[in-house]
Amino acid sequence: MAVSQSFKTAGLLKELMAKYYEQGNLAREQGLPVVWVTAVSPVELVYAAGLFPYYPENFGALAAARKVADKISLAAEARGFFSDLCGYARCGLGDAYAKEHPVGKIVPPDLLFSCNTQCGSLQKWFETAARMYRAPYFLLDAPLIEAPTTRLIKNYFVEQLEEAINFFEVATRTPFNFDRLAEVLALANEACRLWNEILDMAALKPAPFGFFDACFHMAPIVTWRGTKEAVMYYRELKKELEDRLDKKIYAVPGERFKIYWDHIPVWPKLRWFSELFAEHGALVAVSQYTHSWAYQFDLDRPLESMAENYSEGFSNRCFEDRINLKTSFMKKYQVDGFVLFSNRSCKPTAFGLYDKRSIISERTGLPGIVFEADMSDLRYFSDEQVRDKFTVFFEQLAAK
């Protein structure tokens, strides 16, 4: 199976991403403040405030995909940052100290804005960066949700969104434009709708698209959610996939199995994994990771609806909710087995995976595997060990 570089839209994506990075480098010269943001935070406020959002996590993923994350991390580790930290944080911090910049230099922030729905690592990384760059930092705090979201949690979140708006007003010396926010939210709704329709095509048998393709095409939903470019991009991609379906071009020719993959891919091994699965006729069809951007905002109550969408991320939920979310995806996509990635970098998603495997197999009857590696750092990846583990898994699938 070829990963998505063979898609026509891949060229468009490269062009748009190059423009985005160029804009990041030019923003400060043009007097446009750069705001560091996190992947699961209300970037719609940043766009509505007319600021430039920059994603250091995206920088880490890019370095990982280009197989240089470990090299950049060494510069952070030499300054005393522990090698057990999230690989994205090590890359972001390392690049600030490094003499060489194999993926370009990380753009320094004028402001930092994060939400801890995802994890505590981002919060600490951004705190460190705020001190390093002497830039103001706003943290949106999302309490852990152990039951349906309460009114108290929503109010707490909404009040913080109001404070964040004030934070941007002070920085821009301009009153916040709620009409512009409505436009941005409408564009985000449309991009999320298209993105999730595209992801759902992986449920078709055989499917024209799978998780490894989604990992390539997800940059706009993370980075430009709330812009016309993201909507345009997913319209083009959807058209291309419909065309592929007409022409019977499938992600895995001779698809035999569908697989659920938990969370992030191993970025420097994306092609390696896609080829390994394709050799066995297996399509990784779904992951809760790429489904994280499934927001739908109510334009009549923007802040409350942002609070609902952003406080309920899967890594901010209790153990039972996380299992239910995974099994609901497995059911919807009718998978034949599942893979849980124990990601050394990402403690909040790696905890309890061996228990989760037993519970999920018991409830669904599906074979599952847990494997250990790091999403970005090849020092913690062994081709032989991982291949051996997966060989047993594929035998289990074939024997079903």
Ligand code: SF4
């Ligand atoms: S990979 Fe995990 S630890 Fe790192 S920023 Fe993402 S959620 Fe946080």
